[in-house]
Amino acid sequence: MPKASAQIPILPFLQSPNGVSTDADSRIVSGWIYLDGxxxxxxxxxxxxxxxxxxNIQQNLNLIHQNYLRLSEPEIKVETRTLNGxxxxxxxxxxxxxxxxxxxxxxxxxxxxxxIQITEQLxxxxxxxxxxxxxxxxxRQAKVAGGTALLIIVMSGGIYYFQRRSKQNSTHPILPIxxxxxxxxTQLNKQQDKDIQEVKKRLFQITQSGIWGxxxxxxxxxxxxxxxxxxGILAAAQxxxxxxxxxxxxxxAIRFTYALIDRFTSTLISSGVLLNSxxxxxxxxxxxxxxxxxxxxxxxxxLAVGIxxxxxxxxxxxVPLLAGAGLIGVAxxxxxxxxxxxxxxxxLVIVEDQYALGDVIVVGDVGGLVENLNLRITQLRDAExxxxxxxxxxxxxxxxxxxxxxxxDLTIPVAYQNNIDDALQLLNQVAxxxxxxxxxxxxxxxxxxxxxxDNFGDRGLMIRVWIKTLPLKQWDVGREFRRRLKIAFDHAxxxxxxxxxxxxxxxxxLLHSEVNGKSESN
Numbered sequence: 188m189p190k191a192s193a194q195i196p197i198l199p200f201l202q203s204p205n206g207v208s209t210d211a212d213s214r215i216v217s218g219w220i221y222l223d224g225x226x227x228x229x230x231x232x233x234x235x236x237x238x239x240x241x242x243n244i245q246q247n248l249n250l251i252h253q254n255y256l257r258l259s260e261p262e263i264k265v266e267t268r269t270l271n272g273x274x275x276x277x278x279x280x281x282x283x284x285x286x287x288x289x290x291x292x293x294x295x296x297x298x299x300x301x302x303i304q305i306t307e308q309l310x311x312x313x314x315x316x317x318x319x320x321x322x323x324x325x326x327r328q329a330k331v332a333g334g335t336a337l338l339i340i341v342m343s344g345g346i347y348y349f350q351r352r353s354k355q356n357s358t359h360p361i362l363p364i365x366x367x368x369x370x371x372x373t374q375l376n377k378q379q380d381k382d383i384q385e386v387k388k389r390l391f392q393i394t395q396s397g398i399w400g401x402x403x404x405x406x407x408x409x410x411x412x413x414x415x416x417x418x419g420i421l422a423a424a425q426x427x428x429x430x431x432x433x434x435x436x437x438x439x440a441i442r443f444t445y446a447l448i449d450r451f452t453s454t455l456i457s458s459g460v461l462l463n464s465x466x467x468x469x470x471x472x473x474x475x476x477x478x479x480x481x482x483x484x485x486x487x488x489x490l491a492v493g494i495x496x497x498x499x500x501x502x503x504x505x506v507p508l509l510a511g512a513g514l515i516g517v518a519x520x521x522x523x524x525x526x527x528x529x530x531x532x533x534x535l536v537i538v539e540d541q542y543a544l545g546d547v548i549v550v551g552d553v554g555g556l557v558e559n560l561n562l563r564i565t566q567l568r569d570a571e572x573x574x575x576x577x578x579x580x581x582x583x584x585x586x587x588x589x590x591x592x593x594x595x596d597l598t599i600p601v602a603y604q605n606n607i608d609d610a611l612q613l614l615n616q617v618a619x620x621x622x623x624x625x626x627x628x629x630x631x632x633x634x635x636x637x638x639x640x641d642n643f644g645d646r647g648l649m650i651r652v653w654i655k656t657l658p659l660k661q662w663d664v665g666r667e668f669r670r671r672l673k674i675a676f677d678h679a680x681x682x683x684x685x686x687x688x689x690x691x692x693x694x695x696x697l698l699h700s701e702v703n704g705k706s707e708s709n
Contacts, residue, residue: 217293220244222252222312223319224414228305231289244284251278255313256320263313265306267299274302278309319411328409339402343395350391379453382446389439429500437493444485448478476543476560483561526563528580533562536579542587547659549586550577589658592632595665597652598641599672602684607648610681611637614650617675621668630660635668647684 217231218241227248232240255261255278266277274286286305291298318324407417498505535541537560542548546557548567553575555567565582567575601610618635621627633655641651656664676683 215289215292220248221415221418222248223316223411224408224418225312225315227312228308229290229293230284231293232287233289247281247283251281251283252313252316254281255279256316261313261317263310265310267302267306274298276302276306276309278313283309316411325410332406332409335402335406339398342398346391346394346398350387353387379446379449382442382449385442386439386446389435389442393435426501430497433493433496433500437489437496441486441489444489445482448481448485452478476537479544480537480561525578525580529564529578530562532582533560533565533579536560536565536582537562540590541585542590545659546590547588549588550582551584553577554586554588588661591658593656593658593661595652595654595656595661595668597654597665597668599650599652600644600646600684601648601650602682603647605647605681607640609679610648611639611650613675613679613681614652614672617668617671618652618654621664621671627664627667630657630664631655632657646686 214234215231216234216237217229218237219226220228220230220241230241230244231237255263262279264279266280268275268277270285273288276283276286284305286298286302288298290305291301294301294304296304319328404417404420407413407420495505495508498508537543542557542560542565544557544560548554548557550565550567553567553569555569555573555575557565558568558574559566563579565577565579567577569575599614601607614637618637622631622634631654635655636653638651638653640648642649652668654661654664654668673683
C-alpha cells in the first residue's frame with residue numbers, strides 16, 4: 188500500500204522550554220521534541236544553549252522522518268554509538284542526537300539508559316507515523332472529520348436558532364402600579380433588557396467561537412499532515428486565549444451586574460415599597476442617580492478583578508502586588524487628596540439626597556439642571572445651554588429648587604388707584620379657577636395662597652402669591668397664572684402699573700425758570 192511522503196516540520200518558534208528560573212543562563216531547562224504533532228521525547232540543556240540544541244534535534248528528526256517515508260519498504264534501524272563517553276543515536280545511519288548528562292538527569296537515569304528509552308519512544312512514533320498514512324486510516328479519519336464538520340454546523344445552527352428565540356421572548360409584563368411609577372419601571376426594564384440581551388449576545392458569540400474553533404482544531408489533529416498546525420495554534424493561542432476569556436468574562440459580568448441593579452430597582456418600585464403619594468416623584472429622580480453611581484462602583488470593582496485575573500493568567504505572582512497595595516494606597520491618598528474629598532462629598536450628596544439627576548440647583552453664583560452626578564463631579568446645564576462642571580469638594584452650600592415639591596413665588600403689582608379689595612378678590616378667583624382646571628390641577632399640590640400686600644413699590648401695591656407645585660413645575664404654573672391674571676385684569680378694567688416718577692415744582696421755582704428762559708431767548 189503506498190505511503191504519503193510529505194511531512195510538515197514543526198516550526199522552531201513552537202518550542203516553549205520549561206525552566207525553573209529566568210535569571211541565570213546556566214540553569215537547566217527542558218522541552219519536547221515532536222513528530223507529526225505528537226510529543227516524542229524530552230531534551231534538556233542550559234538556557235543559553237537549549238534553543239539551538241532543540242532546534243537542531245528537531246530538524247534532524249524531521250529529515251530522518253522524511254527519508255523514512257520515502258522508502259518503498261520503510262524499516263527502522265536505530266543504533267546507539269558511543270562518543271567521548273556519551274551515547275550517540277543514529278536512525279537509518281542518520282545522526283539524530285547525543286544524549287548528554289542533562290538529558291540523563293532529566294530522566295533520573297544513566298545516559299545509556301536514557302538513550303535506550305529515547306530509541307524505544309522514537310521507534311513507536313515512527314511506526315505510528317507509518318500507520319497513520321495508510322489509505323484505510325486516512326479514509327476513516329476523513330469520515331470522522333466530515334462528521335465533526337456536520338456536527339459543528341448543526342450545533343452552530345441550533346445556537347443561532349436559540350438566540351433568535353430568546354430575542355422574541357425578552358418582554359416584561361406590565362405590572363399594576365401607579366402611572367407615576369410606570370414610566371420609571373418601563374425605563375428600567377428597557378435598560379435591563381438591553382443589558383441582558385448584551386450578555387446573551389456575548390455568551391452566544393463565545394459559544395459559537397468555541398464550537399467552530401475547537402472543531403477546526405480537532406479536525407486539524409486528525410491528520411498527520413495538519414497536526415503540526417494544531418500544535419502551533421494551541422501553543423500560540425494560550426496567552427491570547429486566557430486574556431480573551433478574562434476580558435469577555437469581565438465584560439459579561441459587568442453587563443449582567445447592570446441588569447441585576449436595574450432589576451432590583453424596578454422590583455422595589457413595582458412593589459410600592461419606595462413610592463408613595465409624597466415621595467414618588469422624588470424617587471424617580473433618585474433612582475437614576477443611585478443606579479448610575481452603583482454601576483460605576485461595580486464597574487471599577489470588576490475591572491480591578493479583571494486586572495488581577497489577567498496577571499494570574501500570564502503567570503505573574505500577584506501576592507507581592509497585594510502586599511504592596513497598602514503602601515500604594517497611602518501614596519495615592521497623599522497625592523490625590525482633592526479626589527478623595529470629591530468622592531467623600533459626592534457620596535454624602537447621594538446618601539443624604541441633597542440633590543439628584545434632574546434637579547435644578549444653585550451652587551454659589553451658578554445654577555442649572557443637574558445632568559450628570561458621580562462621586563467626583565456635578566455637571567449643570569444653565570438657562571443659556573452652558574455645561575458647568577463643579578468638583579464635589581467645592582460644593583459648600585447648595586439650593587435645591589426641585590426637592591420633593593416646588594413653589595411659584597409671584598409678586599403681582601396693582602396700581603394705587605385700583606380698589607385693593609377687588610384686586611385681592613380677583614386674584615383669589617383666578618387662583619381658584621386654575622386650581623380646579625383638570626390640566627393644571629395635577630401640577631398644583633396645594634391650594635394657592637394670596638398672602639396680601641407685601642410692599643408699597645414705585646409701580647404700585649405689591650401683592651404676594653404662593654402656589655405649591657410638583658418639582659420643576661413652578662415656572663410652568665407661574666407663566667399660566669400670569670396669563671390668566673392679565674386676561675382677568677383686562678375684563679375688570681384694572682391697569683397693570685408701570686414704573687413712574689413724579690416731579691413737583693413750587694411757584695417760585697417755576698417763575699424763576701420762565702424768566703431765565705426769556706433772558707436766554709433775548
